[in-house]
Amino acid sequence: MKFIADGMVGRLARWLRLIGNDVVYSRDLTDNELIRRAVTEARILLTSDVELYRRAVADGADSFLVKGRTEAERLARIAKRFRIDLDIDTATSRCPTCNATIRPVKKEQVKGMVPPSTYKVFNEFWECTNRDCGKIYWQGSHWKKIGEHLSKAERLASER
Numbered sequence: 001m002k003f004i005a006d007g008m009v010g011r012l013a014r015w016l017r018l019i020g021n022d023v024v025y026s027r028d029l030t031d032n033e034l035i036r037r038a039v040t041e042a043r044i045l046l047t048s049d050v051e052l053y054r055r056a057v058a059d060g061a062d063s064f065l066v067k068g069r070t071e072a073e074r075l076a077r078i079a080k081r082f083r084i085d086l087d088i089d090t091a092t093s094r095c096p097t098c099n100a101t102i103r104p105v106k107k108e109q110v111k112g113m114v115p116p117s118t119y120k121v122f123n124e125f126w127e128c129t130n131r132d133c134g135k136i137y138w139q140g141s142h143w144k145k146i147g148e149h150l151s152k153a154e155r156l157a158s159e160r
Contacts, residue, residue, distance in 0.1 A: 001016075001021045001022070001044065001082055001084065002021070002022045002023075002041065002042060002043045002044065003016060003021060003022070003023045003024070003043055003044050003045075003046050004023070004024040004025070004029075004034055004037050004038050004041070004043040004044070004045050004046070005023055005024070005025040005045075005046045005047070006029070006031075006034055006045070006046070006047040006048075006049060006052060007026075007027040007029075008047060008048045008049055008066075009025075009046050009047065009048055009066050009074070010025055010027065011071055012046065012066065012071065012074055012075060012078065013025035013046075014096040014097075015071070015075050015096075015149075015150075016075075016078070016084075017093070017094040017095065017096045017099055018088060018093055018094070018096050018146070019084065019085070019086060019087065019088055019089075019093065019150070020088075020089060020092035020093055020094060021084065021094070022094065022099065023046075023094075023099055024037065024041075024043065024099065025099070031049075031052050031055065034047075034052070034056070035052075035055060035056045035059050035061050038056060038061035038062065038063065039059065039060055039061050042062075043062075044062045044063065044064055044082070045061050045062065045063040045064070046063075046064055046066055046078070047063065047064075047065065047066060048065065048066045048067065048074075050065065053065040064078065064081060064082075066078065071149070071153075072149060072152045072153040072156060073153075073156055075150075075153040076153040076154070076155075076156035076157035077157075079153060079154070079157045080157040086150045086151075086153050086154045086157070087150065088146070088147075088150070090102065090104070090126055093126075095128040095129075095130065095133055095135060097128070097133055097135055098128060098130050098132070098133040098135075100128050100129045100130035100133060101128075101129050102126040102127060102128055102129065102137060103126060103127060103129055104124070104125070104126055105125050105126060105127045105136070106125075107119070107122075107123055107124075107125060109125075109127075110125045110127070110136050113136050114136055114138070118138060118140065122138045122139070122140065124138060124139065125137065125138050126138070
């Protein structure tokens with residue numbers, strides 16, 4: 001799916017990218033730019049701003065008003081509405097920071113780019129394909145928390 005997110009849903013943009021969705025996000029985009037890009041790039045505008053949502057709909061942009069008290073609730077609502085699978089597949093995941101694709105990289109290639117203890121313990125790494133970003137990812141201790149968060153969102157989506 002292709003989304004564009006306003007400044008109020010930036011954390012959701014990161015989650016959606018992680019599970020493989022193309023999400024444009026910048027705090028610097030004006031409401032007019034968000035709506036224009038949603039229309040011209042055939043993206044779904046995600047916002048929790050009721051006024052922006054109304055303007056987007058009136059201007060012909062596909063838009064979704066994001067509601068929920070927690071990130072898991074908000075993610076669940078989006079997943080249910082757009083039938084998004086809340087699982088991480090590293091073959092389709094995108095960089096949570098910049099939205100570029102990620103690709104597997106050989107362990108030897110990340111030596112000196114990750115902490116020595118990480119290099120020693122882990123064997124699978126992925127890198128962001130955007131040279132300006134270039135972040136390296138691995139399934140570290142945070143991986144369990146990511147899985148728990150996505151599982152919680154999936155449970156919430158199935159309850160609704």
